Amino acid sequence: MRKIFISFLLFFIMSCSSDSSTASLELKTIQCLMCSAKIEESVAKIDGVKNVSVDLKGQSGKVVYKASLVDMSKIENVITGLGYDVNGKKADPIAYQNLELCCKKPQ
Numbered sequence: 001m002r003k004i005f006i007s008f009l010l011f012f013i014m015s016c017s018s019d020s021s022t023a024s025l026e027l028k029t030i031q032c033l034m035c036s037a038k039i040e041e042s043v044a045k046i047d048g049v050k051n052v053s054v055d056l057k058g059q060s061g062k063v064v065y066k067a068s069l070v071d072m073s074k075i076e077n078v079i080t081g082l083g084y085d086v087n088g089k090k091a092d093p094i095a096y097q098n099l100e101l102c103c104k105k106p107q
């Protein structure tokens with residue numbers, strides 16, 4: 001069983017190692033777990049994104065994506081479309097207005 005698992009893991013690593021880029025996300029305006037979960041969920045759904053993790057405390061994140069399928073500006077646009085600033089890009093103002101109160105920047 002263990003052998004099978006390891007070979008699966010190897011296969012997975014090898015098949016994914018080509019053509020992948022890693023980029024960091026600067027998420028200065030996330031406030032709570034809801035924010036980070038929302039970003040993780042939405043970014044993970046984008047075609048070409050392999051892995052995404054958001055660090056709430058560090059207000060940052062990391063995304064692994066296939067550069068042939070998606071580029072960073074598309075990923076950033078999804079995040080700004082949720083109402084959050086990312087990598088210096090401003091959040092969509094309407095989406096920001098619609099955020100839960102706890103997800104807005106402290107006044």
Ligand SMILES: [Cu+2]
Pocket residue numbers: 030031032033034035036102103104
């Ligand atoms: Cu929140």
